[in-house]
Amino acid sequence: QVQLVESGGGLAQAGGSLRLSCQVTGRRVPITLMAWYRQAPGKERELVASILGDSDTNYAHSVKGRFTISKDRARDTAYLQMSNLKPEDTAVYYCNLFNGAERRDYWGQGTQVTVSS
Secondary structure, three states: OEEEEEEOOEEEEOOOOEEEEEEEEEOOOOOOEEEEEEEOOOOOOEEEEEEEOOOEEEEOOOOOOOEEEEEEOOOOEEEEEEOOOOHHHOEEEEEEEEEOOOOEEEEOOOEEEEEEO
16 A cells, blocks of 8 residues: 655744655555645645656746755655745645556645744
8 A cells, every 4th residue: 555644744934944745655656746735724725836757847836936846766755845935825735646557646644834924
């Protein structure tokens, strides 16, 4: 079974930084794409950032220039470095892994990020 273990969420002040981690454990599967999504109260889940392969990244307009997604293949871990945080970044952040061979998505349990003004 594939599990995504997230860590690094918490409370930050506006303008501060946090780094989220997502470690892939359990059964090894080909990683086509990894991504971070977020869901704020009363809103739909939205894509924040994704990384295809090792370096092809994509960002939501609202976080471009402030967030950086990366992946450490040796540690089977993806990261989301969040800088210049804003109160509107407050949400539960979810890690996602897409296995193209199985055409299957895997999700982490979510980690809360709260940004105070």
